[in-house]
Amino acid sequence: MRAYGFTEVGGPEKEGFLDVPVPDPGPGELLVRVRAAGVNPGDWRLREGSYGVLGPAVLGREVAGTVTAVGSDVDGFSVGDEVFGGCPGMVGGWAEQALVTASFAAHRSDAVPPEMAAVLPVAAGTAHDALRNLGLRAGATLLVNGAGGGVGIPVVQLARAWGITVVGVASPAKHDLVAGFGAIPVAYGDGLLDRVRAAAPGGVDAVFDLVGGEALRTVAGLVADRSKLLSVADKPLVRELGGRDVERDRSTAVLTGLAELVASKALDPRVTRVRPLDEAGEALAEVENGHVVGKVVLVP
Incomplete structure (x- = not known):
């Protein structure tokens, strides 16, 4: 089958279309005919070697599709089911068919289009798990x-739905978007801490970082309790600062709950670009260059 991936660790020049065999689902796995696949920053980081995959490998961490085969030790899924979920080992989604981890898969209803379902496991799932890790109550x-x-867009929506006040640090071009989802937008740069204190005069109870580097270091001091400091963008630095990474709950229950929120219009995954698989290289370049607002989806 035709797939898009990378031949060895490196830059975009290592990417390309691959001719690979259709995989057989192993224990605890589903094989799905892909209807949509999400594009994430983790895809180019995988290509660069951040996760120890040397290649050749098919890119793509999350998909929605139709089950074509079921591995052993799988309950609750059958051939023909419409599902969405995460790919084992964070690879394999940008293809005509892909493996999905059954324990991190859920049924997809007609109320949730495959393009929306395909982007829930990584970004929205991380947002959900971060809020659960922080354990904030309504009013925080x-x-x-x-x-x-x-990840920022769904975490703002979920936090607001749970009664949490959100101060959202974003570039000025995204302030209307952030405010539209109920957050108080503030800009990066000199004077950030003053702007945050003006927006939240009572202080902040927790920080969730999606930027890393000096931007993380700048806001870390806003919380004295470093158990309330999370980052998925700079794991070494957040640990150095006394915070932690997000502990993921990659489960069917989480995905089912997120899909229900999408179906009820309580969560907008913000899919802003749908491209054919033929344009996988261009889609990944957009995400890698940071030129996309919202989520990008590939459709075989």
């Missing part, structure tokens, strides 16, 4: 550093 204030990005 959360600072989201990078509120206009792929």
Whole structure:
């Protein structure tokens, strides 16, 4: 089958279309005919070697599609089911058919288009798990550093739905978007802490960072309790600062709950670009260059 991936660790020049065999589902796996696949920053980081996959490998961490085969030790799924979920080992989704981890898969109803379902496991799933990790109650204030990005957009929506006040750090071009989802937008750069204090005079109860580097270091001091400091963008630095990474709950229950929120219009995954698989290279370049507001989806 035709797939898009990389031949060895490196830059975009290592990407290309591959001719690979259709995989057989192993224990705890589903094989699906892909209807839509999400594009994430983790895809170019995988190509660069951040996750230890040397290649050749097919890119793509999340998909929606139709089950064509079921591996052993799988309950609750059958051939013909419409599902969405995460790919084992964070690879394999940008193809005509892909493996999905059954324990991190859920049924997709007609109320949730495949293009929306395909982007829930990574970004929205991370947003959900971050809020659960932080354990904030209604009335608390959360600072989201990078509120206009792929994870920032769902975390703002989920936090607001749970009664949490959100201060969203974002570039000025994304302030209307962030405010539209109920957050108080503030800009990056000199004077950030003053702007945050003006937006949240009572202080912030937690920080969720999606930027890393000096931007993370700048906002870390806003919380004295470093158990309330999370980052998925800079794991070494957040640990150095006394915070932690997000502990993921890659489960069917989480995905089912997120899909229900999408169906009820309580969560907008913000899919802004749908491209054919033929344009996978261009789609990944858009995400890698940071030129996309919202989520990009590939359709075989």
